[in-house]
Amino acid sequence: MEDLLGQLKHSLQKGFIDKKHSEFSRFKPELLVNQKDKRQDVLTSLTDELKTCRTFMFSVAFVTESGLATLKSHLLDLYEKGVEGKILTSTYQYFNQPKIFRELLKLKNVEVRIANIDGFHSKGYIFQHDQYYSLIVGSSNLTSSALKVNYEWNVKLNSHENGELIDHFEEQFRDMWNTAVLLTPRWVDEYERFFEEELRPNVAEFPGHYVTNRLETALTIDPNKMQQAALAGIESIREQEEHRALVVSATGTGKTYLAAFDVRKYRPKKMLFVVHREQILQKAKEDFQRVLGGNDEDFGILSGPSRAVDAKYVFATIQTISKPETLQNFDRNAFDYLLIDESHRAGASTYQRLIDYFTPDFLLGMTATPERTDGYDLFQLFHYNIAYEIRLQEALEENMLSPFHYFGVTDVEIDGQKRDAEAFAYLTSEERVTRILEKVDYYGFSGKSVRGLMFCSSKKEAHALSVELNERGFRTCALTGDDSQEKRKLEVNRLEHGSLDYILTVDIFNEGIDIPSINQVVMLRQTESSIIFIQQLGRGLRKHESKEFVTVVDFIANYQNNYLIPVALSGDRSQNKDEIRRKMIDQSYIQGTSTINFEAVAKERVYASINASRLTDLKKLKDAYIDLKNRIGRMPLLQDFYDHYSIDPIVIGSKKENYDAFLSAVKEEKPVLRPVHSQVLTMVTQELLSGKRAHEVLLLQKLLEEKTLSRQRWKETLTEKEMREDESTLQSVERLLTLDFFKQADREKYGSEPLIHEEQGMYSLSSFLQELLEDDWFSELFQDVIATALLRSSRYDQQKPLTRLQKYSRKDTCRLLNWDKDEQSTMYGYKTKHGTCPIFVTYHKEGDVEASVDYEDTFLNPEVLHWYTRSRRRTSSKEVLEITEAEQRGIDLHLFVKKDDDEGRDFYYLGEVTPDPDSVEDTFMPNDQGEKLPVVTMNLILKESIDQQIYDYLHEKT
Structure with missing residues (x-):
């Protein structure tokens, strides 16, 4: 009690009397704003309070589906703990849609009432804790934009339970609550009837098909910000007289339009656009015709029965165009512009046959996932010319994709020892089907009706679950690789036009299928690959006027590969367990109004998987090494891993004593190091590479550049760089670089000789190290560690010995x-x-x-x-x-x-x-x-x- 009162008094002193008051209090008043650059948002403060409160009261005029979605998993966890709350909202200006009231009815532990007063426009959140209250009041309604993106001002205050201020707020809330109308299904029905008949504008639910454009109309279509940057990148490559380029762009960011814009700029005499699936062809042709304009006969399809070989712009499937009898219909120089969609497939023999045959003036590849697990060097194919690269996080930040709310939910526990037949019975059991339906209903979808994809673990499961769902009144079908193109087209069309609720599949929808109206993606399989995870997530990320966001419901059982979920969502390729844990602890890396949420048990399963994972298996590290080598076209150094957001260099240092040893382990051809070189390289790798204190590596870098450095100038350098330069730290740095800090066993492991020499206030490299640096290979590796450590040191506060939360x-x-x-x-x-x-x-x-x-x-x-x-x-x-x-x-x-x-x-x-x-x-x-x-x-x-x-x-x- 005394500690609580003391903390509250300190908060008042600092917040309202003296900002220099030194006593810390977690109850200090705060201004809550959304600041992307600082990874701060109002939502985090709101969810932090929910996690620890005994009860809560929200008074918010406006609520959106997306805003409520940001809290749904937290509210479910509170329900499991027996914590209840109240939400008071309104029909002010008829902002709240009827559907949001139906979503509010799903909250089992929350009572909702509708304020019975004109002009109700409050925005306040009250949380009751043991002996105190927290209060967030300001401009943020319960919408995802207000909680994560918009410029909002909210004040967070804390009060003892006997405080007068909180008593006033509670009294106001009670007065409004007692006169408010209880939210019931009948009330929602009446509101919806009024809303539909009197208020809703008469707009078509589905957009019409594209119509072909006149040339002058096409020229009015402009590229977006991403496409402008990518076009500049492609043109820059061409200006260097290069004839091939690769664009890496997240699903849904408009790669086809980008290609059409570049073709419009390039003005080829004849163009070939190659895809791997027939479903994509017609849409691609329509997009190009919309951007390029022109006559219908200029645009032709080469696939199946269609043989438009004479068209100016030919759109072909790889299966058709790569046939020898088809290729013979064309001169090798027939196309001066060749585009390969989903070009990560280009290692296949069909693509190789195509590329070997034609000699276009320019070859453009487009892919969302250039990383390969089959060893094929995609980057070499395009001469290492990456014109532009935009991944999921950047695309979300640029508002190019539909926002998403991801929910990692608890699946039935799967016994790893079960036989396939037993596991299948479990996955299709009544218990699991009920759980699936409960979760997809609770987390919901944006829009009038669900248009969902369910990804299953096997064809057999997809068919069985479809039958079970249909028996429960849903309209679903299973589609697998066994189904014909005609069958796929039919079912996709039914889904788009509301005749189906869900398509259940295994992997044929991972890429290449464009259904922008998808508003719910359900993952019923374990995550085997971060690439496939993003491909499946991407099915719902295309924008569409019928939805505000897409809901992703991921059923997480006790699978070994659960650690791949945060890897995929964050794009983290570091192989560093600590970094991946941080992506679970704090999801502020996700941009825009999108959110990532895990139910409590599901979160524990992911943490357990991270702990048990073997991220530093040599095979995994070698695959990442090969991928980076392919990307840059040469043997990478440690700094390359850092610069390209690949493996955290510290992971390599934890796997092998130094980078030379790692290169040997991955069978890379390189010069041979003498044992003494290896010992010193091990020392700087193991002790300095982390960058936890930059002083040692900065001193070594200075001495490599200047040969000698006075102690006084060294202190001045540290002051200039705002690094601590007290005598105790300087002596510590010297002890480390002379090896005096280490035990005898470590000194012997590190070569036993000092790296620096200090005499009469002057530093220099030791004669021992100078002699070693005469070896060019050692010198390159040594300086690589120094450069990488300095880059990595930016995550640490170099003015203090230790950085909080590192x-x-x-x-x-x-x-x-x-x-x-x-x-x-x-x-x-x-x-x-x-x-x-x-x-x-x-x-x-x-x-x-x-x-x-x-x-x-x-x-x-x-x-x-x-x-x-x-x-x-x-x-x-x-x-x-x-x-x-x-x-x-x-x-x-x-x-x-x-x-x-x-x-x-x-x-x-x-x-x-x-x-x-x-x-x-x-x-x-x-x-x-x-x-x-x-x-x-x-x-x-x-x-x-x-x-x-x-x-x-x-x-x-x-």
Whole structure:
């Protein structure tokens, strides 16, 4: 109670009296705004409060389907915990559509009422916690744009439960609530009838087909921002007298239109456009005719019975055009412009036959997924000329795609030991079908009626589920590779025009099928490939006037490959488990109004998969290496991995002692290093590549450039770069580069000789290192580590020894806190030295841990950790007094926490802490023999509260 009151008083002091007030309080008043560059939005604050509240009250005039979708999984988790809430909304200006009221009725733990007052326009969110309330009031209605994108002002305040302000808000809410109308199905029916008859404009639901354009009309169609940039990239390549180019562009971003715009600019005498599926042909021809204009006979299809070989613009399937008898109908120079759609398929023999035959003046390839798993070098085919590249995140940011709300939901648990027949029976059981229907109904869709795709794990499952769904009143069909083109066209047409609710398939819809009206994508199969995941997600990302967003419902069972879900959604190719965990902890990387949500159990399954995954298997790393080598057309260096957002270089350093060893492991041809070269390369890789402290690599870089550097000039350089330059840090840097910091075993592993020399205030490279650098191959690899480490160091605050929420090992901590020696082996849970005391906590300990060290360290809230010392300690023990009296003794306490041992050796740094003197007490803990051992417990108060997402992550058990 006292701590809460103290925190609230500090929040008032800092927020309303003195902004320089130094005492931290997690309850400080905040201005909440949406700031893309800082990855901040109002939605995060809203969901953080929902996660911890006892109940909530929303008073919002406007609610949209997309806005409600951002909260649905959180509200479902609250329902599972028995937490209920109230939403008061309105019919003000008839903004709220009838369908949103039906969506609100689905919330089992939320009572909804309609304000019975003219001009109801409030925007307030009240959350009741234990003994206090949080209040968010401002300009944000419950819409995705207001919560994530728009420029909004909202104030977040916290009040004790006895505060007058919150009492006023509650009173106002109660008064409105008591006169409001309860939302019921009957009320919605009446509102919908009025809305449809009196208000809704008479607009057609489906757009008509494109009509062919006159030339002057076509010239008025302009490229969008992405297409303009891509066209400039293609033209730049042509200006270099190159004849091939590749465009990498996310599904739905208008690649076909882009190609048509470039053809319009190039003005070929005869063009060939090649696709791999017949369904695409007619749409591609119509798009080109719309952009190019001209006579109908200029545009012809070469596929099946259609043989328009004389058309100016020929649109052909690869199956038809690659036949020898078809190729013979054309001169090799017949086409001066050749386009290959979905060009990642170009390694197939049919495409190779086509490319080998024709000699166009210009060859353009287009693909959303250039990465290959078959070893084919797509980039070489296009002479490594990437004209333009835009991936999913950039396309969302540019508002080129339909926003999506992804929901990772809990699927039935699959026993990995089950035989195929048993697993199939489970996947098509009544229990699972019921669960599927419950989830797709709860998370819903945008638009009047569902137009959905369901991706199944097998043809057999697709057919069986279709039968089950049809028996329950849905209109579905199963489509697989066994079905004819005519059958596929028919069913797609039925889906587009509302005669079907769902098409169930396996993988024939992964790419090449254009159904813009898709408003729900359901994934009923495990994620085997991040590429396929994005292809299937992309089926719903094309914009269409009938939908505001697309709903993606992903059923997550206990599959080994669940870790690929955050990999796919974020586009993270680092192979770094910590980076992938961060994408689960904080999804602010997703752009625009799109959101990523996981139900609690589903999230635990993904974390468990990340922990168990073998991301650094040599085969996976070799595949990524080959992909990057193909992309840039040469053997990559570590910096290339960083520059191209590929494997995190630190992952390579954790797999092999240095990059030369990695190259040997992937069978790359290269010069041979002497053992002593390898030892030094291992040292800079293992100790400096992470960039956690940039000082060492910056000093080495300066000495490589200038040969000598005065200590004074070195300090000035650090000051100029806003890096700490205190004497203790300078000495620590020197100890590391002379190897004095390391234990004898490490010194021998690293070559035993210093890398720098310091005499009379002047630094220079040691004669030992200078001699090694005469080897060109070693010199290239050495400087590559230095350059990559400096790039990677940007993620760390170089003005401070440690950066909050970054991860560090015990060895890192010794170095960065400027200890004389590496003392990780004697650090255990904590150790005091040189005016610092790092404290390491493993939050969830292994089940077989000894009872005497099974401490119940627990976060009481985001700024207080209830912590235990080592056993056999009392409040009077010397090491305990160094902690409890740390402030008086000038000792800085630093807290490091990891969730469990599956995370490896590194811990999240959560910042400095101070013990609460009133909480320090002696207690006892039994060991395995039942003996009670003395131990001291206390509350450690963080100087800065940890983010709610990290707090939730540490609490969740996997």
